[in-house]
Every structure is written in C-alpha cells, then in structure tokens.
Amino acid sequence: MPLPSIESRIAAELSAKPEQVKAAVALLDEGATVPFIARYRKEATGGLDDTQLRTLEERLSYLRELEERRAAIIASIDEQKKLTPELRASIEAADTKQRLEDLYLPYKPKRRTKAQIAREAGLDVLAEALLADHSLVPETEAAKYLKPAFKTAAGDDNPGVADVKAALEGARTILIEQFAEDAELLNNLRTHLQDNGIVVSAVAEGKEEPAAKFRDYFAYSETLKTVPSHRALALFRGRKEELLKVSLKLPEDMQPPPATGQAPFNACELKISARFNIADRKKPADAWLLQTVRWTWQVKLAWQLEAELLTALRERSEEEAIRVFAHNLHDLLLAAPAGPRATMGLDPGLRTGVKVAIVDHTGKLLETATVYPHVPRNEWDRTIAHLALLAKKHNVDLISIGNGTASRETDKLAGDLIKLHPDLKLTKIVVSEAGASVYSASALAAKEFPDLDVSLRGAVSIARRLQDPLAELVKIDPKSIGVGQYQHDVSQTKLAKSLDAVVEDCVNAVGVDVNTASAALLARISGLSSTLAENIVRYRDEHGVFANRAGLKKVPRLGDKTYEQAAGFLRVMNGDNPLDRSAVHPEAYPVVERIIADLKKPVKEVLGDGSTLKKVDPAKFTDEKFGLPTVKDILKELEKPGRDPRPEFKTATFKEGVEELKDLQQGMILEGVVTNVTAFGAFVDIGVHQDGLVHISMMSNKFVKDPREVVKAGDVVKVKVLEVDQQRKRIALTMRLDESAQRVRDNASGDFRRDRDSRPPQRQQQQPRREESVGAGAMADAFARALKRP
Template sequence: MSDTKIFSFLAKDLNFSQKQISTVAEFLDDGATVPFLARYRKEATGGLDEEQIRAIRDGLETQRTLESRKETILKSIKEQDKLTPELEEQIINCTDLKTLEDLYLPYKQKRKTRGDKAKEKGLEPLAKLIWEQEITSGDPVEYAKEYINPEKEVETVEDAFDGATDIVAEWINENLEVREMLRDVFANHSNIVTKKNPTVKERTNFEDYYDFSQKSKHLKPHQILAINRGERENILFVNVDLWEERTLENIDDKVISNDLSIFTPYLQDAVEDAYKRLLFPSLERELRSELTDKADAHAIETFATNLGNLLMQPPLDKKVVMGIDPAFRSGCKVAVVDKHGKYLEGTTTYPTPPQKKVAEAEVVFETLIDKYGVELIAIGNGTASRETEQIVADFLQKRKEKHPDEELHYLIVNEAGASVYSASKVAREEFPELDAAQRGNISIARRVQDPLAELVKINPKSIGVGLYQHDVNQNQLSGKLDDVVESCVNEVGVNLNTASAPLLSHISGLSKRVAQNIVKHREEEGIFIDREQIRSISGVGDFRFQQAAGFMRIPESKNPLDNTAIHPESYEAAEKLCNLFGINLDKLSEEKDKIGAKFENVNLKETAEKVGVGVPTLELIIENLQKPGRDPRESLPKPLLRTDVMKMEDLKEGQKLEGTVRNVVDFGAFVDIGVKQDGLLHISNMSDKKKIEDPHDVISVGDIIKVEILKLDLERGRIGLGLVGG
C-alpha cells in the first residue's frame, strides 16, 4: 500500500479528510511535534487538536508497520515459488495484521510438523482424497493400502490414515474461513475459568478468583489484569472454556461439504485433532493476548488521565514552604524552600515512634517558620504520614494561640516517586552536597509550589496514580505517559529564566542536551531578555527555534509578546492587530482587562485577512493579548489546606466533609478526607440519579469534592463514601 492508499484508509477509519492526514504525515515526517501542530498549524491541519493528531500519528505507524510486514511476507512466499496472483492480491489488500498472519501461516518456516513427516512418507495424495471428498463409493481401506511402505514406516492401513489425517488437520488449522469463524466463537462464547492452586495455603489478594467463571467478552479490564497477575504468581490456574461438541460441529460445517464421501469419518477425526491439538491452543493464546491488550490499553488510558490531572494541579507558588518527609525510626526529614523553590535549610527531627521527641521537633518547626516566614507545611503521604500530620496539627493549634492572625496551614502531598527522584542523577546534580534522604523532602515541598515542574523530573511510572502499571505493556505505557507529559508542559509553557533542564527537555523540539545548554547559558551569561536569544544556544537551529519558541515565556523581556503563547512568526500580525484596535503593546499588562471589550464585535474573517493570518491564529493572538503570562492551571480549584486532623473514631456514618481525590480506578476513587485511611468512593455511590460507566466522567485526580460517610469499618480501617450532590 502506498502512502496515498494509507492516507485514504486512515481518512475513512478516523473520519478526517485525506488532505488532513497527508498534511499531518508530512509535518510529522519532517520532525514537527504534536503540540506545535495543534497550536500553531491549525490552518494547515484543519483545526485538529493534539488527541486527533496523535491518532493520525499512531495510525500511520500501525499501517506502515503492516506494509513492512507485507513486504517481508511477499518476499518469503516468492522465494518458495508459491506466490500466486490471487494470494498476492489478498496480501496486498489486507488491512489487519491478524488476517495477514493467517494468510502467511501455510508458508511460514516452522520446525518439522507431524504433517511434514507424513508428507515425507508419501501420504499427501491420500490426504488429498480425504480433503477433496469426491469419492462416494468403495472401501477406504483399499485406497489406503496403496500407501503402505514399511521402508518409510507406514506398515499398516492405520499408519497410512494416521499420517494422512495429520496432514489434513494442518490444512484445517491453516484454513482462513475456519480460523475466522472460530475467532468469532472464542470472542462471543468462551468463558475464562479460574481456580485456586491447591498448594497455596496462605490468604492472598486473589480470593475473588479462587472459583470464578465469566464470559470473556464481559470481563472488566481490572479483572483481566488481576487474573493475569494471579496466574503469573502461581496462585491461580486459568483456562478458556468452550462448548467443545458445538464448536466441532461448527468446524464440520465449514470443512465437510459432502456427507456421502467414503472418507468423511477420517475427515471428522482430522477436524477433532486439528481443533484440540492446533486450533484451540493457538486461539486460546490469541484470545488471552487480546484480552490482555484490551486491559492494558484501558489501564494505560486510566493512568494517563490520572497523570494528566495530577500534573495540571494548580501551583501554590509565591509561598515559602516547609516540606516534611515522614518516617519512624530514621526520623522526619524537614526542608524549607523559598517562594521560587530554592532550598534554604534542612534538618532531621524525631517526633514519631520510637523516639517520640515531639517537643524537640516543635522547637525546630518554630525556629524555621520564624526564620524564613514559612506559609505552608507540606507533609508526604508515605510511612508515618498520619502520625506526623497529628503532630503538625497539634503544633499549629498551639502556635495559633500565640499568633492568632497568622495564615499557616498544612496539606498532605502525594510523595510517590520522591525516593526515586532523591536517588536520581537529576537530584544529585541539583543538590550534590545533600544526601538522598534530604533531597526527598525538598521535592515534597516543591510539588506544592509547582507540581508540573517538579514531577517531570521523575519517571511517570513512579508517580503512583495507576493501576497494575507494572503489569501492562511497558513500551506502550512509556509512550502514552511521555505524550501526557509533553502535552501538559507545552499547554502550560515554561519560564525560560527559571525552568529546570528536565522541564525544558519536554518543550516541543528540545532535546535533553539543548535543555542543558539553555540552563548553562543562563548560569554563565545571565537571564534571557528576548526569544531571539534562543537561536544562539548550541544545538538550536531554525527548525528547533520554530518548534520551541512559542512555548517559552520570558517575563523579563521588553517585548510583552515574549511572555505569551503568540509565536514569533505571528508578531508582525499581532502588532498590526494592536494598531488596528488602538492597543498599546508596551502597556499590555496594564491594559489587558480593557482589551476584551475592543474585540467584542470583531469580524474574525475580515480582520484575519487585514493582518495576514488565518482565523485560528487570529483567535490565538486575541486570547493571549487579553491574558499575557497566563497559566491555564490558575482557573482550577486550589488544593485543600488544613489546620487540624481527625481520627477515624471521630467520624460518623452520615457525616459530610470535603476531601481530595488521590487516585481514580475502574471501580471508583480513593479520597483523602483528613484521617489516617483514604476512603473509597465506589462507582455505584457516585450518583443516585444515573448509572456511572466510567469514574473519570465524574471526578479527576486532585479534585476537591464533598462526600458523605456511608460505611465505617474501624477494625479493618475501611471507609465507604458517597458523592454529595452526585
């Protein structure tokens, strides 16, 4: 299939025009990034967003892989001198990998089979008599006698028929119609059956699957992943169950065309052998693999959605933060960072068991708060988190008596990945003089100030908002999470004068090396004062500049457009627009509130022609003139800040309170309501008006929600929640 045919196929498959597909393909092949195309090439792509462009990118990759596989297969069959015009046409017109591999199956180089050995014994002509079903009279034994040959180990009629049916069984296995029919049967009628391994004595997390059976098509993604893990850990035995008798009849219907053939009983034997020995094991593996792929895709999508919501949490910037990384025996690490995330001072306290040096810890807190003007305390949510929270809450209550007007709160921060960061090369380069334990609490403090800037330093898989993330296809997971990080970083944009190298490396068009060169230039030459300076960085040519410039912000620039998402290629148009509507560019930040009124009744098409751009670019310019330096995260609700803590014993069924969504999974969400244990908001309790199919339709990671306590189990530490107003 040529590129033109691929574009045509994808246009129909994705419901875009062929021109949109070919345009995106050309840009991507030239090295353009998805965020750049989605924001700055809307005229060319017909207004496609990032998700749509990524769908085209992935479709192109799939179809090009398919084309490459076709070439390999055609070459292989040609070399065997078995390529007929009909087969070639079938392969060329094939649109999915599964059918393609079925077409190739009879010609695939494989180790010697029972059928191959039977052919070597000269039994293929007998197999053809059985397969063709044309002889309706006479004794089959008489036909078989001709093939007895003791020298080739065919000593009896039975030997002849055994070998011939081995050959026929392989023909049945390789039959396209049979395989397609059986695929449909497996997909719609098979059950996945799981049993407990009788050698397992201790309790496990897989008790729901000790005696379990479910139609494979009705299995939920989390059930598939749990079953796979239980099987991998040798706790569960897993089988695919199918009504064998009915399935064999279905194959008979495809294979047996003449019931009067004298070889029908042998053909039926071959059908049964093909099914049990070849087809069932092959299609069982295929079904399990497909179920896993489906579950993987769902789990990866869930993880990606959660990660995107976590990365886009609103920053609590401009606050001096004290980060606490809680622990028991090794003590709680404390660090203070200034309003820009710069590390000021750190130490270790021992308020938690076994030392319980609460008074000494309170002196340290008091000293650091007074010395640096701490406005917020961030507590990691790992081991000893709730014990530390109680100590901090008690401390804040005492401090409130002496400083009644002080605005000092604490909040619990998801610390997943902090230990990974603290031992990483990035952390060592940032804080070479500190040990790993002390770096983690700096990360916790900074996550409050700017979650995106801090979390991009960590492998997304370590951030802890997934389900079964270590079980799914790791390449697909990494690719998807990289897309999410790229999308979030470029949507927000970065301050070129404060961004770290890890954050810069996610900007459209920039590599890790170029990001490091930017930081080095900043340290040696001072801050950037306009976007054009980026061109002087080693490794930045015209193309990289084009891809990256619009996503970088320079608040210190004399040109206010350098602090917007307006691309330098559109500066001339932006200046023309300002002249047309009497906007003083030099006083943009002062006049931004008045600008909206000037564009109230603007004729977009007419104005776009006057300033020499397309309508989408004009809309981008107008939006950014009104909000220079805008952070899209600002409009989201801020994290929930606390001054006091509750115990589970303080809770009552029916009580209503606010909580923060920590993780969203298939069956619901885990919500931090300020007690030791997160509560479970089950999907069935998200609405009393309608059935919710996907929790992400209702809530996201980081949301502040109002919940009601429906069920309390103090003994097991479980809290069941319902969504208020759901």
C-alpha cells in the same frame, strides 16, 4: 479490492478529512511534535487537537508496519510461485496484521513438520482422496500407499509408510494442518470464541495458602468480551506467579460430560466440519474424517486460539490500564499550583523524625532540619518552637505535608503551630508524596543537592510540588508517581511512551519560564532534548537570564528547526519584549504588530485589555500564512498573556479527630482529595492513611459511564462514609450525600462488581507497588455483600 490509502483510513477513523491527515502526517515526518502541530499549525491540519494527533501518530505507525508486512508476505509467496490473483487480492484487502498472518500461514516457511514428512511419502494424495470421496474405505485406500524408508531429494531421511495405521495417521496430520491453516475458518472460529468464550480460573493445586490474595479467582468464570481490564490483569498476574490456572472455554465445555458415550461436537468442531463438508452420512470415511475434525480442534486449534485470544485480552487490558494511568497522570500534572510562595516542606516520620525543607518563592532551597515531635522522642513543643523560628526567618506562607507514615500526626503538629503562632499567617496542605523517595535517590537529585542527605531531598520535593506540581513531578519517572494500576504488569515500552506523551502535552499546555525552569522541565518542551535542555541551563548560568526569546538562538546546538518547535512554549517573563511572556509564537509577531498598529496603542497597553481586543475583527488580519484559527488564538492570548490552563488552587480540610480507621463512623460526611481514578470508581484520601473507594455506582444519582466524567485526580470532594472494614482496611464511600445509609444500601446492593484489584493504595511512601496490590480480596465485592445485609 485493495484498501484505501493510509491517510484515508485514518481520516475515516478520526472523522476528519484526508487532507487534514495528510498535512499532519507530513508535519510529523518533518520532525514536528504533536504539541507544536496542535497549537501552531491549525490551518494545515484543520484544527486537529492533541488527542486526535496522538491517535493519528499511533495509527500511522501501525498502518505503515501493516503495509511493510503486506509487501513482505506478497514477495515471499511470489518467490514460492504460489501467488494467485485471488490470493493477492485477499492479501491486499487484509485490514489487520492478524488477517495478514492467517492468509500467510499455509505459505509461511516452517520447520519440517509431520505433515510435510507425510507429504514426502505421497500421503497427500490419500488425504485428498478421503476428503473428496467419503465412500472410500480408509483402511483399503491406505494399504495402497505403503512405502519403505527413503531419502528425499533434499537429503532428509523419511521413515516411509510402514503399515495402514501409519498411512492413515500421516493423512490425518496433513488434513489437520490443512484445516488449521484455512484463513476463513480461523476467522470464523476466532469470532465465535470472542463472542462466546468464557474465561475460567482456578487455584493451582496445593497453592491455596500462598494464593490467598487471589481467592476471588479460585472458582471464577466470566465471558471473554466482558472481562474488564483490571480483572484480567489480576488473573494474568496470578497465572504468572503460578498461583492460578487460567483457560478459555466454550459454554458447552462448562457442562458436565455425558455419563456414557462421546460428547457431541461443540460449536467450533461443527464449524470445522461444515467448512469441509464433513458429516455422519453413514459412509465409510465419515467416522475417520469426523475424528480428524475433533483432533483438529482439540489437539491443534483449541490451545492455539486460546493462547491468541488470551494474549489479545491481555493487550486490550494493558491498553486500558495505560489509558487510565495516562488520564490520572494528566490530571495530577495539571493540578492547581499554589504559586510562587515561600514554602515549608514536611516529610513525616516517627522514629526517624520529620524532615524539614524551606524553599523560597522560586523553589530555591534555603534551609533544612530534622525534628522529632512524635514517638519515641515526643519533642512536640520544642519542634513547634523550632518550626516557628524557621517560618519567621524565611517568611514562609505555606506548609506542605507529605501524606505518608505519620502524616496525620504531622498535620496536627502543623495545626498547633498555626494556632499558637497566628501572626505567621501560615496555611497547611497535605500533598501526595508519591515518587518523592524515587526523586530523592535519583541522579538528578544528587546533581541538584550533592551535599544534602537523601531523606532531606524528599522534603524539598514535597515543598516544591505544592508550589508547582508540574515543575516538580516532571523530575520523577511517571511510572513512580503512583496513579496507575498494575503498571508493572503492562508493556513497559508502551507505558513509558504513553506517559511521556502525557507529560509532554501537559508541560507544553502550561509553558515554562525559560529563566527559572530546571533542565528536567525544559527537556519536556516541544523540540528540546535532554542535551539541549542542559545547554540552555548552562548558557543561562554563564551569561545570565535571557532578555528575549531570540536569545535562545545563541544556545549551542539549538538550531532554527528546534527554535521553531520550542519558542512558543518558552516564556521570558520580564524581558524586553512583552510578547515573549505569551504563548504567541515569534513567527506570528508580525500579525500582532499589524493589530497593534491598527489599534494605535503600545503593545503594553493592549496586552490584557480584553474590552479592546474583543472588538478586533480577526478576519482583517489573516494572510496566506496565518489563517483565522491562528489569529483568533493570538487575540485570546493577548487578552490573557501567558494564561495558565490549570484550575484555581484550593485545599481539602480533613476533619479534626478523624485520623485513623477506628475514628470513622457510618454516615460521617468528610472532605477529601481524589488520589486515583479507575474504571470502577475513585479513591479518596480522607486523612486516615487509607484511601476509601467511591464506587462508580456511588458517584452520582445519574448513570455514570466513566468515573472521570465526575471527578479527576486532585479534585477536592465531599463524601459520606458508607461502610468500614477495619480488619481488611477497606473504606466504602459515597458521593450521594442526600441519601440515608439504608437507602444507599437498598439502591446499591446490585451495583458492586467483582473488582478484585480495588484495594486502595496504602498511605505509605515506601511501598513502590502499593497501588497494585490485589490485597486480601476485592473491596467492592466485600461491600457488595455488606450492602445486601438487612
């Protein structure tokens, strides 16, 4: 039977009502953005949130493509006059693109195959006869179909059938093609391989040395359905670099071959023979047909399904890697801002010096400098004096230190500055400088600071990302922020789409001040393009700050539809309408006016007055346009106008004297910052230029299915040093602080998996692919072995 409507299918997947999905689809088709629909059209969608809407948007695209393909396939088969009612029904019931293609395979126009040439010579009759009647003697029957070379009706040359051997080979190619294009058989074989297939890898011959970083895969096997994303992507990278050979095998293929005779049929060959009622019944055609079955599997289907299923594994792995990257990016973008405070940014360096940038509370650059406190110049005291003068001159509150090369040395420098000049009341914080160098060399940075050296632009970025991580990080390509794994190995189109959606959701969740936001930040607001963002900034520069949201309508090319999409996410902090600094959409101002009139208080007194607003009955102010969800949202926003969903700002304090791997000792308890969360654990910066791994089994005394249940990027956590491998630069940490090291060993000995890409990122900014390195092996494996030692 035909499938339900697209809306009904999506509704079932989302556990929503078809009416909700239909409303959301209509809004998306009208050009509404996900953030706008999620926040300001709750009545229409029944309160679908941004996550559900993103899933809906993705599935809508897939299912519409599916329907287009279905229509094209039906039209193609119908044109061939081969569309039977049964075939049409099967096509209309196909619920995936793969199923559609399986059904279409026998009818798909293809190049002239050996099977087609055999059919032209009349060998299809021989093939059908031998398959239908196993009592026929193949050689005897084949002798009836000998034929000299000839030209077909289409004008093609056909070699004819020279002898019995050629006749039987032609008949076999016809049956192999017939078997390999059977949709039901393909589905059964694919399912069996998905459930039972084993991914096997081995080092390419003679590549042992260059493939050293993949040594954990030199003799590796794991069931297809259990290979995790990060492991699969490591395998595929090794194969792409021609260092590994990767294949898919059946369990019986892993057994040694028999000493004598032919190996028995494997499970897939048995399925082929059962599908076409072929077996050894001691009839004349049985042996020939059974050999045809074996050739169908070994010559045609085995490699075809292997390629298909390994491709599917790669796609699933890419999706998981993209999902993890997106989650980490979301957490990083919504990290707590230090707020509008004058900040000194320090971009650490040794020989090239420490780059210094001072920005005011709005992020405006005030002054830059380069100092040389470290080797080889060692101008420690002079640098402190210089930094003290700069801090005093510009009333600096915060010192933001990049976490790259010489980070700990520069952190110590800032510590001495604070000790020697307590009157300055400075606070130092080490921040991730991932992507700072990318921003420095970008066209955006060049436009903002055309006369500033590239190296100093990085210090500006480091200062600003402490004030407001979101506002600064949106200027950087999300892929360069460094919170993903194997990001260069996944579909760049899918990755960019996913990360752009995350940035859009984060920016709109926080909202931006239209009078201070950069064009890069404004461009991420619902409904605004890069051109419109530039127009807003240009209009602001020419006419002064916006006094209210309505002033945005004067910006060139910003029409009513765009204003509707964007206005609620843009803030006017000190304008002539107090509501403009809230997330209340201008279209809902009449509702606020009714609430204010009912309370008999001026709007300025009502804003922030939680005790008064909590007494308001939202149902009293609903109408045909604004339902209960919207009115409730309005009241919440009036209680805390312009509230920031990001957490309170706090910092980690690195332990004094612990600056390098050699300073770490087993059992040491440290404070650190989570830099990256993966499927198998979290990496934590503890201030030694090398992130440590808290394996998922070490995150809690309770079972943890997803590390993000416990931590997210940017969290400040306490960890205990479990093991240190200085040679391989590996640090194993635990968050189970109440256990002794020996007890942790006893309990964890079986928990570490072969997480081969688990090498933590190097603490150096100049390694753009640092988070992806397979490195010298699997950290988790190494420590699994270490934990098992007595």
